Amino acid sequence: MSGFSYGFTVTQRAKSVKQPRGGYLKPKSFVAVSLGEGLDELNPVENVPASLVGMSVDYLSRFLSGTRLEEAFKPSLKGSVVSHHAEEADRLLRGVTGLDDASITNAVKLTGFDVCFRVGPQLYKPVEEIQPDTSTIENIRVMVNRTLHFLDVYGPKILDGFTFEGGYSDVIVNGDGDFLTADTLWDLKVSKNPIKKEHTLQLLMYWRMGLRSVHPEFRNVRYLGIYNPRLNVASRIEVSQIPDDVIDAVEKDVIGYAE
Known part of the structure; x- marks a missing residue:
């Protein structure tokens, strides 16, 4: 594996790796669903x-x-x-x-x-x-309540805050996921901005690492999803829609798994 750098977290690797045009996993390929009031209902400034x-x-x-x-x-x-x-x-x-x-x-x-x-x-x-301050506290309260509603709609969760023992590599040595429901691996992104290719790559990495990890629950994952409580939007893609060559490239060139 010459040419690799070592010792990244998942997030660091997703931000630093050079991706193909549009990303390994294009954000526009995710189906977005609004769960109600979004950014406009939050206080505009947090301290x-x-x-x-x-x-x-x-x-x-x-x-x-x-x-x-x-x-x-x-x-x-x-x-x-x-x-x-x-x-x-x-x-x-x-x-x-x-x-x-x-x-x-x-x-x-x-x-x-x-x-x-x-x-x-x-x-x-x-x-x-x-x-x-008060505005920040109010926003956090609203976004937590939105996340709890999201879990009512798409959950219940079966794992959260999980790590990937058995799934790390020489390249990726650390990283933890957010939520796993019965059929979806979810990442929580609290941002004013739409999904970025770094976010979708991070999610794809979590899935492939999860499948090699000590958590058998990953074998039931049918969707990858990102929930943003600031926008109040849940976005998902079926894993069956992800091309095999993309999965192979991410496993080999990004995560650093051997052939």
């Missing part, structure tokens, strides 16, 4: 980084759809250990009980530890400086 808003929506949705709190915020808790702030993170975690203002504020602060786990403690910024 914390979009990445923290996205993780807060994701983790709160996992918790409020039945996952244990410690599991839902597992990456954040791991980051707090790396940055030697485990006691502070535990206090914040105990303050997450639902979708009241205090719970959402604590959840957003908690996600400030994620970067320590995903990138490194050198990027840690004091989480006490993260103070979501």
Whole structure:
């Protein structure tokens, strides 16, 4: 496998690899369905980084759809250990009980530890400086409720926050997925923008890695999907529609599986 770089996360690899024109898995090939009110019904300005808003929506949705709190915020808790702030993170975690203002504020602060786990403690910024305002809190509450409705429509979930033991390669060494329902692998994207080819490649990588992982549930996947609670749109493609040569190219040239 000469010519490969090593040690990527799924997201890093999806962003860095050169794709064919239009992408390996073209965003326009996904069928989009609106689940109700979208971007126009949200407050236009948020005062914390979009990445923290996205993780807060994701983790709160996992918790409020039945996952244990410690599991839902597992990456954040791991980051707090790396940055030697485990006691502070535990206090914040105990303050997450639902979708009241205090719970959402604590959840957003908690996600400030994620970067320590995903990138490194050198990027840690004091989480006490993260103070979501009313507009941000309201948006997170609406988007979590939208995600819970989405899971009512397309779920229930059978896995969330899963990793891919058995499916990693020398090239891809880390990465975790969002939601798996009975027949669909879902990625959550909290963005104002339409689906990008980096998003669809990431999803395709998750599927192929999942099939080699310790999770037998991936054998039942018939669709790949992206749900965006900011736009309130669910987009899916049947895996039977994905050409074999595209799957082969992604497995070999992107993930780095041997022949």
